[in-house]
Amino acid sequence: MMVLRYARLLLSAIAVLLAHTALAECARVSYTQLPAPSALSYVDPAYGRVGSWTGAFSAQGASGLPAVINLEEGVMQPIGTLLGSGVITLGQMAQPMLDPDQVLYRCTPDEEGKLYEFYATHAQDEITGQIEAGATVGLPRAYQTALTGMLLRMLNIASGQYFSHFWQRRPLTVERDGAGYLLVKVKHFSAIQVEALRGPETGGWSGPGAWPSSLPNGNLAFQGGGIGAGLRAGDLAASNRAGWPLDWPGAIGLWGNVTIRRSASCTVSTQGHPLLFAPISTASLAAGGTRSVSGDVQLVCNHGAVSLNGMLPFASGTVQGQSALGFLPAALLNIPGVDTRQFLLSDGYGSAADIATGVGIRLSDTRGRPLQLLASDAVGGSGWYPVLDDAVQQENLGATRRYRRSFTATLMRLPGQTPQAGRVRTRAYVLVKVQ
Numbered sequence: 001m002m003v004l005r006y007a008r009l010l011l012s013a014i015a016v017l018l019a020h021t022a023l024a025e026c027a028r029v030s031y032t033q034l035p036a037p038s039a040l041s042y043v044d045p046a047y048g049r050v051g052s053w054t055g056a057f058s059a060q061g062a063s064g065l066p067a068v069i070n071l072e073e074g075v076m077q078p079i080g081t082l083l084g085s086g087v088i089t090l091g092q093m094a095q096p097m098l099d100p101d102q103v104l105y106r107c108t109p110d111e112e113g114k115l116y117e118f119y120a121t122h123a124q125d126e127i128t129g130q131i132e133a134g135a136t137v138g139l140p141r142a143y144q145t146a147l148t149g150m151l152l153r154m155l156n157i158a159s160g161q162y163f164s165h166f167w168q169r170r171p172l173t174v175e176r177d178g179a180g181y182l183l184v185k186v187k188h189f190s191a192i193q194v195e196a197l198r199g200p201e202t203g204g205w206s207g208p209g210a211w212p213s214s215l216p217n218g219n220l221a222f223q224g225g226g227i228g229a230g231l232r233a234g235d236l237a238a239s240n241r242a243g244w245p246l247d248w249p250g251a252i253g254l255w256g257n258v259t260i261r262r263s264a265s266c267t268v269s270t271q272g273h274p275l276l277f278a279p280i281s282t283a284s285l286a287a288g289g290t291r292s293v294s295g296d297v298q299l300v301c302n303h304g305a306v307s308l309n310g311m312l313p314f315a316s317g318t319v320q321g322q323s324a325l326g327f328l329p330a331a332l333l334n335i336p337g338v339d340t341r342q343f344l345l346s347d348g349y350g351s352a353a354d355i356a357t358g359v360g361i362r363l364s365d366t367r368g369r370p371l372q373l374l375a376s377d378a379v380g381g382s383g384w385y386p387v388l389d390d391a392v393q394q395e396n397l398g399a400t401r402r403y404r405r406s407f408t409a410t411l412m413r414l415p416g417q418t419p420q421a422g423r424v425r426t427r428a429y430v431l432v433k434v435q
């Protein structure tokens with residue numbers, strides 16, 4: 001009799017242990033109508049958003065890179081030249097984009113500390129992150145792409161590690177709902193910095209045109225609560241595809257969002273230098289007084305013979321294939337009644353007590369015409385001007401020529417504003433891009 005009781009107690013202990021083990025799990029949250037509150041995938045609306053999402057299929061993903069990237073002769077773009085860069089979040093990779101607060105997975109409380117973000121290049125072939133072509137030219141973790149002469153390098157900002165063709169992982173810090181369950185949201189995955197770099201002219205598509213490959217260049221995957229259990233840090237991404245595609249929330253790709261141009265162009269050849277204004281009183285500014293200083297931009301332009309397939313000769317202008325210049329402010333602010341695309345505003349404007357308000361700096365060309373500032377680094381639209389407008393040739397080096405382009409910066413009262421005393425310190429970036 002005693003033996004039977006002991007056997008029953010032992011079986012009960014085993015049953016409790018098995019029940020406890022079964023509770024450690026995660027559920028994928030992808031729906032438009034809430035399930036029953038008892039479901040593991042149920043998300044209390046007070047703790048996060050829900051919606052449908054598809055995962056990292058081919059022809060999905062975005063890169064954060066400029067919409068147009070220009071590739072030209074090596075004399076203007078030596079190996080290692082940054083052709084374009086950007087930062088993209090997981091929400092921006094998805095099509096359509098996902099809200100940062102959207103819940104992707106809900107996990108039992110005992111999964112805390114066991115949830116991971118995995119990341120790697122796509123690595124399915126030589127143009128999607130299988131060949132680290134940059135390693136031979138001093139550009140570690142820069143991988144060959146579909147475009148000959150262009151490498152891609154991706155950085156997981158949260159971990160500080162570049163993507164590799166081997167899986168890496170990063171612990172996820174997540175949130176809890178009212179019941180103590182773990183919520184893995186879009187915003188918990190790292191933002192990714194993407195760099196397009198000039199590489200060797202080896203293999204691949206030569207352009208120009210829309211990006212030719214629908215395959216992604218990098219992926220983000222999830223592991224936790226039995227989902228993506230087969231992923232292992234250090235495994236080749238090409239051979240370990242555990243969880244693909246539904247539990248790979250993000251893909252980084254250039255299909256449909258990057259166009260390649262092949263045009264001879266110009267580069268800015270001098271580092272920025274400060275322009276200093278003489279002091280001026282608020283009373284003088286209010287009465288229409290100004291202070292002006294002259295500035296210039298030094299340019300080197302490629303006038304050499306074209307040898308790359310499909311490459312267009314240099315042209316200064318604002319239509320497709322031509323080179324244009326624009327001034328991009330470090331920040332654009334919204335001031336009622338003021339067109340802030342016409343004025344550079346001081347860093348800390350409206351938020352720092354020692355910064356002057358009611359005043360701005362207007363840029364104009366050598367004929368006194370105001371220059372509109374760029375709203376972003378995207379090509380097309382207002383704020384771009386033919387690169388050689390107001391430019392004077394300084395030196396003819398044969399294939400290349402040096403120019404100086406002059407402008408005037410004027411400190412003045414903003415329309416409809418009252419000047420307040422303080423410092424003015426602002427920045428603008430000079431961009432030259434093929435349109």
